[in-house]
Amino acid sequence: MILRVQLCKGEDARFISHLGFMRAIERAIRRAGIPIAYSEGYHPHPKMSLAIALGVGLTSEAEYVDIELGSDMPVADALKALADSMPPGISAVSACSVDGKAALAASVEYASYRASGATPEAAAAFACGAREFMARGSSIARIKTKSGEREADIRPLVREIRAGAELDFTCACGGRAHLRPLDLIAHLGEIAGAVWDLGGCRISRTGLYFTEGDALVSPMCARCRDYVMAGGPIPRS
Amino acid sequence: MNIRDMLDRKVLPYISNPARYTGHELNAVRREHGDVRASILLAFPDVYEVGMSYIGFKILYDVVNRRPEWIAERAFAPWPDMEAKMRAEGVPLYGLETFTEARKFDLIGFTLQYELTYTNLLAMLDLARIPLRWDARSDGDPIIIAGGPCASNPEPIAAFLDLVVMGDGEEVLAEIMAEVAAAKQTGMGRSELVEKLARIEGVHCPRLPNPVRRRVVADLDGAEFPRKFIVPFMEAVHDRIALEVMRGCSRGCRFCQAGMIYRPLRERSLPGLCDLADSLIGSSGYEEISMLSLSSADYTYVRELASRLARDYGPRGVAVSLPSLRVDSFSIALAREVEKSRRTGLTFAPEAGTQRMRDIINKGVTEEDLMSAAGDAFESGWDQVKLYFMIGLPYEADEDVDGIGDLARNVLSLGRRIASRRGKSGRVGVNVSVSSFVPKPHTPFQWFGQNTIEEIISKQARLRDRMRVRGLSVSFHDVQASHLEAALARGDRDLAPVIQRAMELGCRFDGWGDQFRADLWREAFSELGLDPARWANASYSYDDPLPWDYINMGVTKDFLIREAEHAVRGEITPDCRKGDCSGCGACAGDVRVRLADAAFEKGAERP
Numbered sequence: 001m002i003l004r005v006q007l008c009k010g011e012d013a014r015f016i017s018h019l020g021f022m023r024a025i026e027r028a029i030r031r032a033g034i035p036i037a038y039s040e041g042y043h044p045h046p047k048m049s050l051a052i053a054l055g056v057g058l059t060s061e062a063e064y065v066d067i068e069l070g071s072d073m074p075v076a077d078a079l080k081a082l083a084d085s086m087p088p089g090i091s092a093v094s095a096c097s098v099d100g101k102a103a104l105a106a107s108v109e110y111a112s113y114r115a116s117g118a119t120p121e122a123a124a125a126f127a128c129g130a131r132e133f134m135a136r137g138s139s140i141a142r143i144k145t146k147s148g149e150r151e152a153d154i155r156p157l158v159r160e161i162r163a164g165a166e167l168d169f170t171c172a173c174g175g176r177a178h179l180r181p182l183d184l185i186a187h188l189g190e191i192a193g194a195v196w197d198l199g200g201c202r203i204s205r206t207g208l209y210f211t212e213g214d215a216l217v218s219p220m221c222a223r224c225r226d227y228v229m230a231g232g233p234i235p236r237s
Numbered sequence: 238m239n240i241r242d243m244l245d246r247k248v249l250p251y252i253s254n255p256a257r258y259t260g261h262e263l264n265a266v267r268r269e270h271g272d273v274r275a276s277i278l279l280a281f282p283d284v285y286e287v288g289m290s291y292i293g294f295k296i297l298y299d300v301v302n303r304r305p306e307w308i309a310e311r312a313f314a315p316w317p318d319m320e321a322k323m324r325a326e327g328v329p330l331y332g333l334e335t336f337t338e339a340r341k342f343d344l345i346g347f348t349l350q351y352e353l354t355y356t357n358l359l360a361m362l363d364l365a366r367i368p369l370r371w372d373a374r375s376d377g378d379p380i381i382i383a384g385g386p387c388a389s390n391p392e393p394i395a396a397f398l399d400l401v402v403m404g405d406g407e408e409v410l411a412e413i414m415a416e417v418a419a420a421k422q423t424g425m426g427r428s429e430l431v432e433k434l435a436r437i438e439g440v441h442c443p444r445l446p447n448p449v450r451r452r453v454v455a456d457l458d459g460a461e462f463p464r465k466f467i468v469p470f471m472e473a474v475h476d477r478i479a480l481e482v483m484r485g486c487s488r489g490c491r492f493c494q495a496g497m498i499y500r501p502l503r504e505r506s507l508p509g510l511c512d513l514a515d516s517l518i519g520s521s522g523y524e525e526i527s528m529l530s531l532s533s534a535d536y537t538y539v540r541e542l543a544s545r546l547a548r549d550y551g552p553r554g555v556a557v558s559l560p561s562l563r564v565d566s567f568s569i570a571l572a573r574e575v576e577k578s579r580r581t582g583l584t585f586a587p588e589a590g591t592q593r594m595r596d597i598i599n600k601g602v603t604e605e606d607l608m609s610a611a612g613d614a615f616e617s618g619w620d621q622v623k624l625y626f627m628i629g630l631p632y633e634a635d636e637d638v639d640g641i642g643d644l645a646r647n648v649l650s651l652g653r654r655i656a657s658r659r660g661k662s663g664r665v666g667v668n669v670s671v672s673s674f675v676p677k678p679h680t681p682f683q684w685f686g687q688n689t690i691e692e693i694i695s696k697q698a699r700l701r702d703r704m705r706v707r708g709l710s711v712s713f714h715d716v717q718a719s720h721l722e723a724a725l726a727r728g729d730r731d732l733a734p735v736i737q738r739a740m741e742l743g744c745r746f747d748g749w750g751d752q753f754r755a756d757l758w759r760e761a762f763s764e765l766g767l768d769p770a771r772w773a774n775a776s777y778s779y780d781d782p783l784p785w786d787y788i789n790m791g792v793t794k795d796f797l798i799r800e801a802e803h804a805v806r807g808e809i810t811p812d813c814r815k816g817d818c819s820g821c822g823a824c825a826g827d828v829r830v831r832l833a834d835a836a837f838e839k840g841a842e843r844p
Contacts, residue, residue, distance in 0.1 A: 012259070013261070013470070015249055015255035015256045015259050016256050016470040016471070017254075017256060017470075017471070019472070020256055020469075020470040020471050021470070023470070023472070024263075024468075024470055026522075026524070027263075027468060027521065027522030027523060027524070029522070030523075030524070030553065030554060031519065031520070031521070031522035036554070038554055044554065046524075046554055056255065056256075057249075057250055057255070085522070087262065087263035087468065087470070088261045088263065088265075089261055198250045198251070199245075199246040199247050199250050199251070
């Protein structure tokens with residue numbers, strides 16, 4: 001049985017690295033007594049996989065982990081045990097069981113983010129930049145890489161931007177195509193002639209999505225059963 | 238803006254590894270300072286992931302925080318990028334739990350694990366905006382305490398400390414906290430309180446020339462030990478449960494300070510350890526538990542403990558590990574049972590290359606022991622073996638240095654022979670790590686000067702020449718750093734201005750190869766007209782007064798002299814676990830060698 005859990009990474013945990021986040025989840029699973037399966041061999045590893053790494057400094061309402069269980073456990077019981085075992089700053093908010101293999105990372109195509117905390121002037125400038133960006137057919141941006149910078153057309157990677165006091169956007173995420181939120185924000189700032197103050201603002205991941213045809217769907221919808229939210233079972237919408 | 242907001246907005250987004258500075262880990266204890274009667278900031282003068290690896294630090298955190306009327310928070314040395322940012326933004330040193338400014342604590346307690354952290358200690362005081370020297374502090378400043386192995390000669394940093402704690406810290410810290418809480422109620426002044434605390438057994442006050450006897454916990458089973466460890470989000474250097482199976486070591490290696498100052502050997506009971514392990518595994522979720530001590534393979538019930546832990550927790554994904562292996566077949570058999578993985582390689586510490594030299598240092602290991610242990614390791618499927626040696630030991634001759642190369646080559650060819658039966662002789666590798674001997678206070682070698690820098694460099698070159706063999710790799714400890722370590726270890730009060738000057742010049746993290754600035758240290762010494770060789774290379778006679786003479790760490794000077802004389806003649810002193818008492822002086826009253834009680838294991842009442 002594959003247990004899929006939705007996790008939130010809050011303010012107190014936003015500076016934890018992806019590896020640290022993974023270790024924290026693994027240890028919470030062990031504390032919770034979830035019967036996770038281990039790989040064979042000299043060095044057994046717990047069979048779990050996270051969807052997509054989140055940048056250091058970001059919070060998230062939409063982290064997902066697939067946990068392969070060695071023996072079945074009711075989803076509601078597993079979620080309750082996990083929710084009670086999470087370290088400060090991380091919470092388990094919903095869970096379901098998934099048919100077939102764990103394929104989170106391979107299936108994620110899009111992510112949505114919310115950037116908040118800009119001054120009203122900066123927010124207005126970014127709104128202009130966003131409108132101009134979306135009107136373009138292509139937009140060459142400078143992308144930060146480990147070794148420096150490269151240029152790339154990021155327009156095809158952005159599906160939607162809603163700009164107001166906050167900046168909500170949905171962009172490609174995953175193995176096939178990926179855009180980091182800070183690269184988009186920096187590019188919009190360049191278009192608008194405004195600077196995004198890294199220290200004063202907050203970026204949160206608000207969703208991760210698979211695609212069905214042209215539609216975005218939650219990882220908790222595709223081939224899932226027994227969906228439960230922390231606090232008790234609710235009818236699936 | 239408070240510290241928390243400053244960090245969030247102005248500091249942490251711009252520095253490396255911000256999770257070092259945010260706290261909020263599982264099992265961290267947060268309490269309002271207004272609700273408690275006494276507070277201490279436990280300060281570790283190295284970076285977070287190093288400090289979070291020390292069991293002593295966790296014990297002290299628990300001793301304070303298990304009482305709801307006290308609070309202990311943690312602070313670690315900020316990495317240079319963080320320190321620069323804190324200074325630029327005006328953020329002072331703070332406690333990780335509640336982001337309370339360091340100055341607001343009643344006490345700041347530094348752990349002194351290593352001499353090359355002294356500049357970090359001063360940088361932390363400076364970041365805390367507390368006067369560096371005790372004589373510049375006044376009412377309102379926290380009381381600065383230090384403890385740990387380097388406290389057994391605190392003289393080089395005595396000018397910066399109000400109090401120094403000698404020996405085991407768990408009981409004495411509770412006594413100190415109680416006194417501080419009581420003094421706050423009566424409104425006692427700072428200097429009066431310092432003097433009062435100095436009357437607690439095991440506490441020394443550098444401004445009062447009081448002789449001091451170290452504290453020692455007689456029975457570890459009766460002592461407080463945490464049931465919950467803080468679980469870091471960031472990977473600590475030793476990121477696992479450390480189950481302290483015993484304290485002290487009965488082997489009596491003459492170079493080993495820990496082996497002298499933590500005497501006598503005190504084992505915990507097997508049921509006690511199983512109970513602790515169960516709590517710690519359940520409350521942490523860690524994937525590894527390590528049996529910790531100076532020589533864990535010596536623990537009376539090591540095999541029973543290891544197999545119980547593996548049996549009970551292996552199915553829950555918890556691996557058992559042994560941090561230190563003895564050089565013998567028993568240890569290999571144990572490692573084979575316990576450590577499922579053969580990937581990491583095994584480490585042995587013969588320490589010296591010839592039997593003559595191993596007898597001088599009382600390392601009871603023979604070449605046959607090493608060859609049979611290494612042979613067993615290769616037979617069992619390990620093909621990487623690491624060997625630890627020291628050069629510059631007392632009475633060392635060229636043959637002893639050459640012996641290290643011979644021994645390493647013998648181990649390598651043995652490994653090749655065994656592995657070739659599996660057709661894998663090419664995979665065998667022997668890594669040799671060679672450090673330079675640093676004479677330490679309270680050891681039989683405390684009177685010996687360290688080899689000069691030139692002598693060590695020439696011995697390293699000699700050895701390197703003899704190790705140019707495929708499959709053999711050798712690494713040496715930094716000569717300048719070892720020289721400084723020796724000067725600080727054997728130093729006196731004249732060194733305080735040098736350490737302060739080095740800190741002002743920018744020296745930090747001197748124990749880190751990539752951060753150590755030998756040039757700035759040289760500048761600091763020469764500005765003050767001093768030479769580290771005066772302390773590092775000085776040889777003393779038994780009658781010469783030593784800076785740490787006023788500190789009684791348990792073993793007597795007579796014993797150390799006897800051991801030094803045995804060393805001259807290459808005479809072995811037997812392991813006191815086996816009943817041959819060498820009269821070291823560490824046992825007194827309740828304090829004695831305690832082995833896990835066989836009768837108790839069978840369920841009988843303890844005597």
